[in-house]
Amino acid sequence: MPATPLYSLVISPTGDGLVLTLDGQVLAYGADPGELRAAGRDKLIILAALAGRPIRARATEPDSPAPWWMIVTPDGGVHDVPSHPAPPLPPPRPAAPPSVPPHAGPPEVHRETWAFLWAAHAAGDLPTGVRHAHRLEVELETAHGPRHPYTITALTARAWLTLCQRTDPAATADLLITTALRRWLRSREVAALDQQFGQQSAILSAADAHEK
Template sequence: MPVVTDHDAVPLTPVYTIVIRESGEASVDGHPVDTLPGQDARDAALAHIQEKAARLDRPVRVNAKEPDGSTWPLIVDWDGEVTPLEHPHPAPPAARRAPEPPPAAAPVHLPPPTGEPVIPGPPLAAPGVDWMAPLPPEYREMLDAVKSADVAGNLPAAEVAAKDLEDALDDAYGPLHPYTVNIVAVRANLALRRAAWATSLELHMRAAWRRHDQQAPRDETLHLARQAHFCWKHLVAQCPKHPGTHDPAQAQQSAKDLLRVLRQVDVEPIIITTTEEWAAKLLPVAS
């Protein structure tokens, strides 16, 4: 998609704010942005804005603040295309200013770097299934092993420990129980952080599908599905920051399953359309 040429057609709100600190860390609207191994904080922040544009199915306005105090007004589209502006964003008329959204009661994020599973709120259905319940005490030692390996920076060891924990929970509670599904999400996060795109893709799809099947809170299910798409894109296209991870044959092989998950979970139409277009282009490559 070309850069946005009709700037006036982009709604005046919302305007997101990216702040890049001298330490190299970035935040979006005051919330820290996680980065992949070797990923530049600016790229991570723009990817975060790209997701917001995808949800709105249109370009959005951004103010990017650099460590030296300079501010760059930008327009960012769902495909990641960035259009710099020569002038600041116009202020919206007071009468048209959008009301402040109510604070989220329980924000949901992917599992943090500690390996501790973030288990969101109660499901929409399936009484008796509590997605907020902590792991039973008898599994805390196994969870601590995941956490210790992660803190030590040994992601492969953390993944092995998380797989052992998943197997134990699967044996005790079954593959669809929140305990088990959330540890699958932990494994997906660990694999993503070491740029193991094929593994992370499969785990994100599995976690998203099982959460959807169990009618778990939708926000985290959507996030996992979007992250699956993010991993798949790294298999499709070469990334100079992660040489050797480009695998179009694997991307083509996974495209059908990914599309099934994206459609079932009902992610933004633009994500499904983009996946279909890229999968079609991969056919000659993988055949």
């Protein structure tokens, strides 16, 4: 399983007791470390269930300065592990980012968003680029449908930017499959229209020849 995301569960002393935080956000206050520890595990199980896969976490307490590592599964399993793997290296920055988008892009009314997402890509701000691409995809799908070339172009851009992030392999794989499926369905629709047009042209040509 991937090294990231890694959740940080911390129990630390306060003025009159203990506080439990997850990634810096307060979850609970109390005096019993065991109760806070259980509350933290419950929250991690919920996060694993929402993610649909096991997640990694690091826990620290005031009486145990050395952290311990765990893997939490959606079915409620909490498994201690001896260490945490090193996170993957960030993807290399392109030597010369493209100055223009690699596709023709959407209609004029959406060109500003299209320019923003590729400007974010050129600046290395991939999360912002993905957000712009997703917003553009939703707007185009609402206006033109999921299989329109405009929508598929925005979906392809989002898939490419998500792939460049390399943060969630499972979600990226699902997105790439969706992109490929929509492209395939669109190609079949175009082929069917071409075939229909060819048949109609043949019928008209035969009718013209008959009249002559």
